[in-house]
Amino acid sequence: MTPAQLDAADPLAPFRDRFALPEGVIYLDGNSLGARPKAAEERVLQVVRKEWGEGLITSWNQADWIGMPQRIGDKIGRLIGAGEGEVIACDSTSINVFKASCAALSLAPERSVILSERGNFPTDVYMMQGIETLTGRQVRAQLVQPDQIEDAIDGSVAAVLLTQVHYKTGRMRDMARITSLAHRHGAAMIWDLSHSAGAVPVDLTGAGADFAVGCGYKYLNGGPGAPGILYVAKRHQEKVIPALAGWFGHAAPFAFEDRYEPAPGIARFLVGTPPVLGMAALEVGVDLFLEADMAAVRAKSISLAQLFIERMAPLAEAWGFALASPADPAERGSQVSYRHPEGYAIMQALIERGVIGDFRAPDILRFGFTPLYTTHAEVAAAVEHLAAVMEQREWDRPEHKQRSAVT
């Protein structure tokens, strides 16, 4: 089928119009910052104008600001196979990694290792290293090569912290198998779903995961710096005294007692006052996602990626792009990456043409496929632009080699 035919047959096609996308742009970076749902504008305006401006302090009750972390968390839970009361939207992904890691350590006081893989996203590995220096207990943040993770899980490991879909390559881990392996060795499993939630079907309950964190501003389209996601399996919630003992996680926050007493359930993992503006925008993105069928999202994601790889084949051959993602869709999330020594400059030239992907050091060009708003026609056109960038050596200009603060 041609790209146009694929788009004509796409059951998700109507979602495209629910997003505000700029004219003349092919956006393949929804894995970094999701596009804006049109409804976000009205909702945020409502919060600013009515709930804050008119309701003022009464909106904590009247507009149920107080219930946002749990309400939005439960909605996200439906996208990642969690039960009611197992997910909250709160803080940043980094802070949630810290909370989950400390919780896992507290469940296994005689173990000392938090295990992850080299090249995992910095959010995960730096937070692990911070815990290493913080606690007097001999905690060790251990990083091994990706293919050695399974061998490295032993009786010293308190928690395994892995990103299900790798941010650079898009390689997807087998959640059920690794969780089960961790459990056989008595270790807790923490999944980072930053590139999974809204990108691929996730079943935390089915996999038996212990903890998970995720990101609100990528595939969930929650807006820049949207609150993060924290999942704690029900069976662990009452066993953990949170390391970040916040007043919003207290059993009776408005009693203002001197002694921290954790709230029942997932609420104990809340820390400070919820960021209401960010929460409101995130909820719009999540609500929109809940209208879609996740199996259809996955099918279209694979279709877009396969079309991209197919069309890229002659460019790979001619210009030396090396596929950095698994060729098998079953082992890949919703992105496709290529390595190229001039990757940075090539991506800048491509962006100048209105095709927005991104670059990850040292040599990765990343293309994210977001089935709610990306079309097959756009994918095909993106490859044509890339061909033109290479044929006309557009990348070989000084301005394309100048690095920005954010790459």
Next chain:
Amino acid sequence: MTPAQLDAADPLAPFRDRFALPEGVIYLDGNSLGARPKAAEERVLQVVRKEWGEGLITSWNQADWIGMPQRIGDKIGRLIGAGEGEVIACDSTSINVFKASCAALSLAPERSVILSERGNFPTDVYMMQGIETLTGRQVRAQLVQPDQIEDAIDGSVAAVLLTQVHYKTGRMRDMARITSLAHRHGAAMIWDLSHSAGAVPVDLTGAGADFAVGCGYKYLNGGPGAPGILYVAKRHQEKVIPALAGWFGHAAPFAFEDRYEPAPGIARFLVGTPPVLGMAALEVGVDLFLEADMAAVRAKSISLAQLFIERMAPLAEAWGFALASPADPAERGSQVSYRHPEGYAIMQALIERGVIGDFRAPDILRFGFTPLYTTHAEVAAAVEHLAAVMEQREWDRPEHKQRSAVT
């Protein structure tokens, strides 16, 4: 002078029109959630519509989202006597308490105590208690009676954590004297400025403070759940390896290295991706504040509070309201509190009349004075409403005794 005369002579009067306040409401709760600057609506809309919707990922550079924590932090720094590069806007107040406390502990590895006072706001004391359970090192979160703080500072104390202006009573601590006392005993001083920043003149540099945290959504009018504030004195910044080792605090975040290497300066205390919507609204509130003269703000704050206390005198006598705040303005922040056994119901009845203050368990009625938008006429009218509530026993109705989720 009459309230009308005081308002006519008020140099800050023009600021009132810069805020969106609902008709028929006298808002005396800006110490809990500041009112909305009118300009916040347009700015947030610009972020949602243009920067997110059109700029998408490029806005991290183009709209300088990446620079928000430092840029807004430096602006706030001017309101609290900090130097350039000593303040960032980030995370929540609670998370910042955690960061400051862990930093102070790391500066004094041989000391074990974090000291605060009983009845301090839960954000502070709960985070202290979380650190106590987290670290293997014998850290003790010690709470003493407010009047015993100075005696309790000794050689075992790593850090003293105090709220400058108490959230219930408005009692203001002498920042310079206590900081100097802490230093004489070799302890670091952490100030919680939640009820100080934008409420009273603060001089962190003059006082020699080591760390400070603060709140963006109270007197700074940054919007519900606005990002918090963290101050780290320049002399300490390079000595501390942050416990919350975040990728935004890395020396080279976009190099995606496996090893955490703290950024130079205050940037190392950043953790995750900044909440852009909340940051944008906060900046509007801070910019507006920077137009005002802090000495004039303080003078009007005292004038409003003195008028309130004066008008309350007959009610206190007749109905048993006991002043819970220091009578001397020099010892008080920008709020006045009264105790009354029926405080909760009385506040509900008052709110029904459109006078919004708040209640703090067990018996405190709290009235905040925010000189940028509160008038003397409103203060006088608020007391008249309260008189009517008491005279007509409006508080003595079942619906006013029903507690809400947020009080």
